Amino acid sequence: EDQVTQSPEALRLQEGESSSLNCSYTVSGLRGLFWYRQDPGKGPEFLFTLYSAGEEKEKERLKATLTKKESFLHITAPKPEDSATYLCAVCGSGNTGKLIFGQGTTLQVKP
Amino acid sequence: DAGVIQSPRHEVTEMGQEVTLRCKPISGHDYLFWYRQTMMRGLELLIYFNNNVPIDDSGMPEDRFSAKMPNASFSTLKIQPSEPRDSAVYFCASSLMTDQKLFFGSGTQLSVL
Numbered sequence: 001e002d003q004v005t006q007s008p009e010a011l012r013l014q015e016g017e018s019s020s021l022n023c024s025y026t027v028s029g030l031r032g033l034f035w036y037r038q039d040p041g042k043g044p045e046f047l048f049t050l051y052s053a054g055e056e057k058e059k060e061r062l063k064a065t066l067t068k069k070e071s072f073l074h075i076t077a078p079k080p081e082d083s084a085t086y087l088c089a090v091c092g093s094g095n096t097g098k099l100i101f102g103q104g105t106t107l108q109v110k111p
Numbered sequence: 112d113a114g115v116i117q118s119p120r121h122e123v124t125e126m127g128q129e130v131t132l133r134c135k136p137i138s139g140h141d142y143l144f145w146y147r148q149t150m151m152r153g154l155e156l157l158i159y160f161n162n163n164v165p166i167d168d169s170g171m172p173e174d175r176f177s178a179k180m181p182n183a184s185f186s187t188l189k190i191q192p193s194e195p196r197d198s199a200v201y202f203c204a205s206s207l208m209t210d211q212k213l214f215f216g217s218g219t220q221l222s223v224l
Contacts, residue, residue, distance in 0.1 A: 008150055013179055043115075043202050043215030044154075073212060087154065096169060099144075101154040 002027045002062025002092045004102035006083050013078055014106045021073040021086055021105045033071050036087040038104070044087055078109045115216035117203050123222045128190040132219045134185055134201030144213065145178055145188050146202040154202070160186065161208070172197075194221045 003026045013019055025033065032051055036044035048057040051067040057064045061082060065076040073086055085106045089099040116135040124130055136143045142208055158168040162166040163180045171178070174220050175194070180186040202212040 006130060022158050036210070036213075041217075043204070043218050044213070049212060081201070094152070098159060099211070101146075103153040 002053045002090055004088055004090055006088050006105050007084075008105060009103065010108070012110065013075075014051060015050045015079055015109055015111050018074070018076045018078070020075070020096055021107070023071040023073070023088030023102055024069060025071070025088070025090045027092040027100075028092045028094055031091040031093055033066055034091070035071070036089065036101075038087055044053040047086075059068035074110045075107070077083045078107075080109050080111050083107055083109045112213060115203055115214050116207055117201075117216035119219060120217065121220045121222075123224065124193055125224050126194055127192045128223075129189065130193045130197075130221060130223075131201075132188040134186045134188070134200050134222070135217060136203070136205030137214055138184065139207070140214070141183075141204035141208050142206045142211075143180060144204040144206075145185050145186070146204065146215075148200045148218070153207070157188070188199055190221075193221075195223045197221060199224050 005024045015054045034048050034049050035047040037047055038044040048064040053068045056065050061076050065072045085104045087101055087104045089101040091099050115175045118133045119208055141162050145157040147156050157170045158178045160180045178188045201217045202215050204215045206213045206219045
């Protein structure tokens, strides 16, 4: 059974203090690993898709990396507007189109 | 494009009542998903459709839940009868088969009293 575990559950950072969020996964045949951002009262918003180990994607202060067992979302010099819940999801080879989500990491960045 | 549109935004009902949630996916998308989000269980996939056909409904909690997609631009999720444990945020999402990137609606906050 496909499974996703995210850590930590919550993270508090000072503005400018870089850190990383972890997503560990178990899946039979990875078709894609996805990162989403969710703000309170809104639906998740797509950030990145990673397809194979070694792949990296960047967007502003965010950088996502992928190994065969886990993915990291690195946040460099965060700002208060980066505060949100970050969700990781996987799609396995036996589940075309079906994403399994982790519980998320809630990030708070204080000015 | 306006994105995925869900209605209503909030729904408060009493136990035993029928609840219908509605979704309009992004035009041209061939997949539609219904998810439920709670603090305890996070985002759970309830059911998804491909080209209006239900593909996997294994996440539907029980027979009280049903979903339909009569055409490419409309889907409903119905709960009958509703129970307090159904209280959650229900999200609809759509995607293209080619990249599997989900676009979510704003959700329906359901409270069953």
